[in-house]
Amino acid sequence: MSLPRILVVDDEPQIQRFLKPALSAAGYEVIEAGTGGEALKAVATRSPDLVILDLGLPDMDGKDVIASLRGWSNVPIIILSARDRESEKVDALDLGADDYIEKPFGIGELTARIRTALRHGNRQDAIPTIxxxxxxxxxxxxxxxxxxxxxxxxxxxxxxxxxxxxxxxxxxxxxxxxxxxxxxxxxxxxxxxxxxxxxxxxxxxxxxxxxxxxxxxxxxxxxxxxxxx
CATH class of the missing domain: 1.10.10.10 (Winged helix-like DNA-binding domain superfamily/Winged helix DNA-binding domain)
Known part of the structure; x- marks a missing residue:
């Protein structure tokens, strides 16, 4: 059985160096992207089960990545960003992100949010039985x-x-x-x-x-x- 695949989109090397071993230890396969363009290509070609996305990317705003993805993909998206303005959170969530975590963050909280997003990712807005x-x-x-x-x-x-x-x-x-x-x-x-x-x-x-x-x-x-x- 293959491990759930997570795409981490962040241009900070220290975040990538921290997240890859932490998420691997938690039972996930991790792939990486440093730009919005790389992220869109990776979702199209690698089919991740979930995307962790920074909003401050070198080639485009993370919100533009969300908008683009939601045109053709329902992959769960968790925003992981240093932007703490309420308007940024609201905009990202309204565009289709599933959750939002501010930097700095705890790996325990992140993995809990990942588990929740993965549980609901396949259901989208279907009405649950109970x-x-x-x-x-x-x-x-x-x-x-x-x-x-x-x-x-x-x-x-x-x-x-x-x-x-x-x-x-x-x-x-x-x-x-x-x-x-x-x-x-x-x-x-x-x-x-x-x-x-x-x-x-x-x-x-x-x-x-x-x-x-x-x-x-x-x-x-x-x-x-x-x-x-």
């Missing part, structure tokens, strides 16, 4: 949400919001994606509206809404549903 999260059960086929056998009553919008997060379980879903998908393009900037609904949803699904374990906030970016899978 999602379990901190004792909560989400059953999309029956449109049923329950805890300990008891039905959790959600409004249609609350359910649609939860289902969208469940479809992307483990991944960041941006404010804009949530708003436009659930309420329509005209509501893409209604952040207060979204926060109100997230608060209402947490009151119904979380054991402790003040310390949410299911729907986590990614400050300035969006939300992430943490499932048991």
């Amino acid at each position: 999602v379990e999260a901190d004792g909560l059960t989400i059953d999309p086929l029956r449109r049923r949400v329950s805890r300990a056998g008891g039905l959790v009553h959600l409004t249609p919008k609350e359910y649609d919001l939860l289902l969208l997060l469940a479809r992307h379980a483990g991944r960041v879903v941006t404010h804009k994606m949530l708003l436009t998908s659930v309420w329509g393009p005209a509501h893409g900037d209604d952040l207060h509206y979204l926060r109100v609904f997230i608060g209402q949803l947490r009151q119904k699904i979380e054991r402790n809404p003040t310390e949410p374990a299911i729907v986590r906030t990614e400050p300035g970016v969006g939300y992430r549903l943490i499932s048991d899978q």
